[in-house]
Amino acid sequence: MKSSRNILNIHSTINSGQYFLWEKINNSWYGIYEDSILKITLPEIKGNLTYEYDSFPIIANWQQPIFRLDDKYDEIIEDISRRDKVVENITKKYIGLRIMRQKPIQCIISFLCSSNNNIPRIRFILRNLSRKFGKKIEWDNNTFYTFPTLKTLATISQSELLHCGFGYRAEYVRKTVKTIIDQEIDMQLIKDSDYVKSKQEIMKLSGVGEKIADCILLFAFDKVEAFPMDTWIIKLLQKKLGQMIIPDSELKINDKFTPSQYRLVSNKIRDHYGKYSGYAQQFLYYSIREENGRRW
DNA sequence: CGCCAGGGATCTT
């Protein structure tokens, strides 16, 4: 199965801080997904705009759900581009950037780990966790480790988590895993409900506040209107988007916002960008990181 | 040494 690069740019999509367990080996990207290893091989011939997809153990046509190829991409780009010039320009520049659809548990643990942390370290910690507690898979002359299952996660001790590098987030992981195992949150409800109700439910998890909830809903639960606001997006709001989205507001955007400030700005911003706000956010985030010379 | 990293929980006013 192949797809054109003008609707999917692998590099920007994988390197946009949404899905941490990918690594490039030679001319292929390898990703961790459930019990399988995903593989994308880049074209060797210049001008060839197709990718080749593979996986082991095989998952047929995995790229369709994972890169959300079923989304009406053109319509989404047109919709968010209409909202303001900033996003219009960025979507032109980085066309092909996609949102990926992750498995809930991996996504939840990944973003629990993201609080007050940076992307290289998030990757480092998640890889440690996988190496120690995931299933070993030998493929393509390489060794890979899957992400541990919920059941396995429940058996991991606090000190083992600390040894992976979770730091103070180890307690979040332990509590969150227990909450999910004990079915104290309703995963089906999160899948089926709208953004507001799903967010309320996912925020019952320890370590999941406003921002991380938005990430989980956007990257694992199809809530494409979620607009996660991290420190970089907040800087952008202070610098160039604030007046456009929150005109004449008495709200002062500080470097951190309180939960109520977050909700207020979130409401305004989702009103501004509409039902595909999550896509707008991902373009903005990627753009900021590119402009600031990301290191990862 | 301080500041920052895809923040959140908890305690204090």
Added chain:
DNA sequence: AAGATCCATGGC
């Protein structure tokens, strides 16, 4: 309801 503080860790 809004601030202040602490959280573990590494890069710069």
